[in-house]
Amino acid sequence: MSITLPKVRVPYLLLFPGFAFLFTFFILPIINLAQTSTQTPISGGDTGQYEQTLAFSNYVNAFIDNREQFARSFVYATLATIFALAIAYPLAYAIAFKSGKFKNILLVLVVAPFFTSFLLRTIAWKQILGEEGFLVPTLRNLHILGQQTTITSTAVAVVAGMTYNFLPFMTLPLYASLERIDPRTIEASGDLYANGITTFRRVTMPLSLPGVVAGTLLTFIPAAGDYVNASILGSPNTKMIGNVIESRYFKIVDYPTAAALSFTLMAAILILVTLYIRKAGTEELV
Amino acid sequence: MATERSLSPEARSILGAGISRRSVLAGAGGLGAASLLAACGGSGGDAASSENTVRWGNWPLYLDFDADTKKYPTLDKFTTQTGIDAAYFEDYNDNDEFFGKVQAQLKLGEDIGYDVVTPTDWMAARWIRLGYSQKFDLANIPNAGNILDSLASPSYDPNRESTLTWQGIMSGFGWNTEKNPKGIHTLDELFAPQNKGKIVVLTEMRDTIGVILLAQGVDITKVTEDQFMNAVDFMAAKISDGWIRGVKGNEYAEDLTSGDATAVIGWSGDMFILSSENEGKFDFAIPDSGGTISGDNLMIPSTASASGKANGEKLINYYYDPAVAAEVAAYVNYVCPVKGAQAEMEKIAPELATSEYIFPSDKTASRLHVFRSLTPDEETKWAEAFQKAQGN
Numbered sequence: 017m018s019i020t021l022p023k024v025r026v027p028y029l030l031l032f033p034g035f036a037f038l039f040t041f042f043i044l045p046i047i048n049l050a051q052t053s054t055q056t057p058i059s060g061g062d063t064g065q066y067e068q069t070l071a072f073s074n075y076v077n078a079f080i081d082n083r084e085q086f087a088r089s090f091v092y093a094t095l096a097t098i099f100a101l102a103i104a105y106p107l108a109y110a111i112a113f114k115s116g117k118f119k120n121i122l123l124v125l126v127v128a129p130f131f132t133s134f135l136l137r138t139i140a141w142k143q144i145l146g147e148e149g150f151l152v153p154t155l156r157n158l159h160i161l162g163q164q165t166t167i168t169s170t171a172v173a174v175v176a177g178m179t180y181n182f183l184p185f186m187t188l189p190l191y192a193s194l195e196r197i198d199p200r201t202i203e204a205s206g207d208l209y210a211n212g213i214t215t216f217r218r219v220t221m222p223l224s225l226p227g228v229v230a231g232t233l234l235t236f237i238p239a240a241g242d243y244v245n246a247s248i249l250g251s252p253n254t255k256m257i258g259n260v261i262e263s264r265y266f267k268i269v270d271y272p273t274a275a276a277l278s279f280t281l282m283a284a285i286l287i288l289v290t291l292y293i294r295k296a297g298t299e300e301l302v
Numbered sequence: 303m304a305t306e307r308s309l310s311p312e313a314r315s316i317l318g319a320g321i322s323r324r325s326v327l328a329g330a331g332g333l334g335a336a337s338l339l340a341a342c343g344g345s346g347g348d349a350a351s352s353e354n355t356v357r358w359g360n361w362p363l364y365l366d367f368d369a370d371t372k373k374y375p376t377l378d379k380f381t382t383q384t385g386i387d388a389a390y391f392e393d394y395n396d397n398d399e400f401f402g403k404v405q406a407q408l409k410l411g412e413d414i415g416y417d418v419v420t421p422t423d424w425m426a427a428r429w430i431r432l433g434y435s436q437k438f439d440l441a442n443i444p445n446a447g448n449i450l451d452s453l454a455s456p457s458y459d460p461n462r463e464s465t466l467t468w469q470g471i472m473s474g475f476g477w478n479t480e481k482n483p484k485g486i487h488t489l490d491e492l493f494a495p496q497n498k499g500k501i502v503v504l505t506e507m508r509d510t511i512g513v514i515l516l517a518q519g520v521d522i523t524k525v526t527e528d529q530f531m532n533a534v535d536f537m538a539a540k541i542s543d544g545w546i547r548g549v550k551g552n553e554y555a556e557d558l559t560s561g562d563a564t565a566v567i568g569w570s571g572d573m574f575i576l577s578s579e580n581e582g583k584f585d586f587a588i589p590d591s592g593g594t595i596s597g598d599n600l601m602i603p604s605t606a607s608a609s610g611k612a613n614g615e616k617l618i619n620y621y622y623d624p625a626v627a628a629e630v631a632a633y634v635n636y637v638c639p640v641k642g643a644q645a646e647m648e649k650i651a652p653e654l655a656t657s658e659y660i661f662p663s664d665k666t667a668s669r670l671h672v673f674r675s676l677t678p679d680e681e682t683k684w685a686e687a688f689q690k691a692q693g694n
Contacts, residue, residue: 061678062428062432062678063682085693085694142560143560146560146561146562147561166500166547166562169499169548169562251541251547252548252549252691253693255692255693259693259694262694263694264689266396266401266402267398267399267685267689267694268398268682268685268686268689269402269682269685270682270686
């Protein structure tokens with residue numbers, strides 16, 4: 017008795033801090049958010065005063081009013097994910113198979129952007145893509161860009177910023193799954209007279225799929241909710257749903273709509289991700 | 303003492319150097335970014351309240367600052383004179399955002415981390431309405447009587463019992479003088495071909511829409527909802543047609559210096575600082591049809607402790623000393639609300655004592671208009687329309 021009881025308790029005791037943390041900082045705020053999302057203004061009340069009326073119509077109105085920004089968020093997030101994958105796959109492949117003694121240095125370089133703040137990096141992109149950076153004048157001289165055309169404040173800048181900012185999240189899981197591939201499977205493929213392309217298509221690529229799934233999720237989910245890139249690099253015509261939530265909350269002081277939009281965004285991401293994982297298969301997610 | 307009356311050596315060195323705060327302004331883009339970060343939850347006033355401190359939340363670039371020593375000369379003098387430590391936070395970036403950040407604590411009566419805050423008129427009105435401010439003990443602020451007559455009785459605080467103006471802000475047109483050699487004095491000149499896609503307007507609804515309304519011949523002290531929505535539609539059309547590239551707070555200054563913007567609806571003080579830092583590459587004017595004027599107000603939140611309040615009052619009193627006010631105005635270049643500061647300015651920076659933008663004459667003042675106060679319903683509805691026009 018005196019020996020078995022602690023054994024039962026220990027796992028729970030160890031889990032307690034985690035549960036307590038999540039309860040306080042995740043479950044409670046979510047409940048609060050859910051309550052807020054169905055409130056309506058108190059008639060004759062002041063700015064920011066709301067009462068509970070179970071107005072589920074908030075969700076419908078919030079979605080209809082902002083479907084354009086919802087659509088834009090998912091389009092931008094999808095594009096950023098595809099570009100990040102296109103850049104990260106060869107990068108991770110090279111680090112995993114071709115880097116030799118430079119492997120660790122290259123890995124550090126992939127993570128290095130995290131040493132500076134996300135915001136600073138985004139602001140740096142504003143400088144790079146801005147009028148006084150080297151890029152715009154160069155492209156203008158090459159007549160690729162018109163004299164009046166700018167890159168900042170366009171969708172191109174927003175997607176480029178997102179691609180860059182989320183690139184490490186794509187690269188690391190890809191690297192992890194590529195690095196785990198047993199080289200003997202690739203040798204075996206060669207022994208069976210497969211050329212490089214076939215080996216990649218039939219052996220390397222399928223074995224790295226868990227990394228692709230993990231990387232795309234880690235990129236797509238935060239990208240869909242991101243509003244920093246659109247704020248700093250975009251224009252009023254490139255606002256994403258995160259910007260709308262921010263403006264509803266802080267500028268208009270319309271907490272219910274902000275809450276309803278947040279829930280709708282969570283639900284949309286959850287549905288998309290579930291469909292994606294179903295399709296891609298979950299076994300061996302990194 | 304004569305030496306005490308004149309500009310502190312630190313402030314003098316700043317002025318002498320032609321206000322070299324490039325490093326500060328270069329980071330102006332970071333202000334918006336910092337506000338984003340703040341929006342994610344971090345609150346600025348971290349210092350704990352104690353008997354001998356005062357915690358002041360103010361807008362960025364809004365107090366004399368010495369880039370070399372990284373100090374605020376007038377604030378240091380305040381500490382020397384009174385023995386009160388002043389914790390200064392430049393994290394009041396946006397009225398709505400700041401309100402959003404502290405409102406829950408104000409409601410619960412929990413310390414918000416500031417003993418003095420600096421909301422703009424309409425936001426100060428909201429704080430007073432909601433009971434989030436404390437009335438001054440005017441015995442602690444003998445200098446309160448120095449406020450300009452024109453500012454002495456705003457509708458939201460007719461006897462100035464809870465607020466005193468920090469600085470007055472003019473909004474009008476700012477421009478890059480190379481791209482707009484003739485300057486910008488009308489809305490048509492703002493929307494001239496050379497500025498297409500390079501115009502930035504302010505996130506402050508009353509300033510941007512106010513300037514547009516005035517150009518449309520509307521009296522903004524009596525603006526109706528139809529007139530307002532009409533002006534918002536005008537802005538929305540200019541955004542979707544690609545004329546206006548952004549609606550921003552202080553960050554517009556950075557867009558001007560980087561060349562991403564060539565013309566703005568902006569604030570007078572910012573433009574003068576930009577101009578002095580860039581050899582006259584920028585200029586500002588009150589539109590021919592009139593500009594807006596508003597004030598940022600020193601105010602003590604309901605959550606400040608008794609000692610915080612008393613120290614805050616001493617701080618406010620200190621900044622209403624004409625000599626101190628002149629020193630601040632010489633740096634920030636906004637409209638100085640303190641009587642007698644003009645005479646003090648003669649002593650420290652005579653060329654600024656005649657500036658219409660710091661000490662506007664009656665003639666200039668008559669071209670500046672105050673946006674009428676809105677009801678809570680209007681506040682929400684109009685803000686929503688203004689946000690929607692920005693793509694939010």
